[in-house]
Structures are given as structure tokens and as C-alpha cells.
Amino acid sequence: MRLILMRHAKSDWSLDQEDHERPLNPRGKASAHILGEWLRAESYLPDEVLCSTSERTRETLALLQLTAPVRFERDLYLGSPEVLLDVLRGATGRVVLMLGHNPGIAALAARLTDIRPSHVRFRDYPTGATLIVDFDTADWADLLPGTGHARDFVIPRELMSV
Template sequence: MPRLILMRHAKSGWDDPRLDDIDRPLNARGQRNAVTMGAWLKTKGYIPDQVLLSSSIRTRETLDRVTRGLGLCPNTTVLDALYLASEHRILSALKKATGDCVLLIAHNPGIGEFAADFASHPPLHPDFLRYPTAATAVFDLKADNWEQARFGENEVIDFATPRELEAET
């Protein structure tokens, strides 16, 4: 059964107003939060073998720090189509995945809408529908392959945010 790890990029900086949105980097909190989420994935045994990544600087930096926490760097495909993508564009990109466990990192509002609609039953977690920065949901696909992925059919097996994980330590 394919598994999806769906992550919103970590907190980005707004220090340089001259930068285009796609070029905004992570701020210090975002850098720390991304490492936290990578360590959480490793601790839980959610180890991706493929990454689908938006082409923005903040998603690339998020992945860089997540892989520090994971201790590995999976096969990565950077997709311009995931930059500020709608939920339907995210699903279209996901249908082309080839890994058994795929980490997809993108942006709100599309990623939050995708998570809510992809789940058969959204978790009762208070942040799931808001999908804050670096929020991460883990889904087990109710299909044999990515091409058959559909909205409303997939089990959320875990969800976490860096704020709650860092509060536990």
C-alpha cells in the first residue's frame, strides 16, 4: 500500500521585500522546525523513498533540513507545478509518483485543502484543517498505486506540527 507524507514548507522569512515570493528563504524558526519534523519522521519510521517538491526556495530549504533530521536524502523531483498549486494540481502530480513512500512538500492554501479532501476522515487535531507551516500528515493510500489515488478515500495515520513536538521536549 503506498504511503504519502504531506508536508507544508516550514516558516519563511519576509526580511527582504525585494525578493519574489518564490525566492523567500526559511527564517530561523522554519530552519529549526524542519529539522524537528525530519527527526519526528525518522522516530516514527516514516521514511520516504521519493520526494515531490515545489520549486520554491522555502520548500527546497525545508527538504534540506528535513533530510538532516531523517539522516538520508531520498530521490527528489522538483516540480514547478507544485508551486502554489491547487489541491487538484497536487493530486495530478502525486498520480505520477513512483515511490512506495512519497514525501510531498508544497504550499497553502492548496496543501491544506488537499489534506482535508484526500482524507477519508480528517483527524480531530485542532490544526489539521488550518495546516500551519511544517504541518505533516501521513496517509495510507486506499489504492494499489498512485495513479489510482482519489480524494476522500485515504486514512490519516498520523499528523503533527513542530509547535507541539517542540513543546514536548
């Protein structure tokens, strides 16, 4: 099983909107687009997407241009790592993209991996940060913390500089 754990792209703080309704800013839109290109180039394509209901996660997802079925989950909006893990345990795909927010996404990434990526930005998990992690399990319901093998970790800024 494979998990693609992604934090939403950079949002726009210039508008006077509630947090849940904040859209992406221009850099966030470019980041989401390039993350989608990277996922396709590396063949990291999900067959199921679990996405927060916030505007910025929905917009990030749309710009990734993926074809997998999507389940929008309100619990992924600012959810704790325990809540995120509970939602993930209900997944049915073999390759699942979970798209959410910090601090939950960063904490979940750290809890799931047996050895954390050595990337300097893994700890703070900036906007658009994406972890690819593999698990030796046949069912998400059986997923245990500390059993994931980090395969890749990227941030949009690195992709944009190539």
C-alpha cells in the same frame, strides 16, 4: 501506499524578495530540522520526494536530511489541490513525501482523507504541518479523493515543546 503531506516551514518575510525566492527564517530552520527527526523516529521515511521549486520548500527539504530521490515540480508552487493530486498520481514510490504550500496542501489533505484528523490545527495547516495518510491502492495513478486513512498529523510547535 503512504503519503507524507507537508507544508514548508516558516519563511522569512523580513527580506525584500519575490515570493518564490523567500528563504526560511530561524524558527523555520529549527522546525524543519525537528520534523526530519520526527520522521526518522516514527519510521515515516519516503522513498520518493515531490517538492515545490520555491526556496523555502527546497530549504525545508534539505533540513529534513532525507535520502530519497527528489523530483522538483514547479506545479507544486502554489498549485491547486487538483494540480497537486495530478502530480501525485505520477509518483512511483510506495512512500511519497509531497512538500508544498497553502492553500493547496491543506485543501488536498482535506480531500484525500476519509476521516479528517481531529487536531485543532488541521484545517488551517500551519507552516510545517505534516499529515501521514495511508491508501489501499497499488498505484498512485488510481488514487481517488476520500480514500486516505489519516495515520498521524503533527505541527512543529508540538514537537519543539517536548
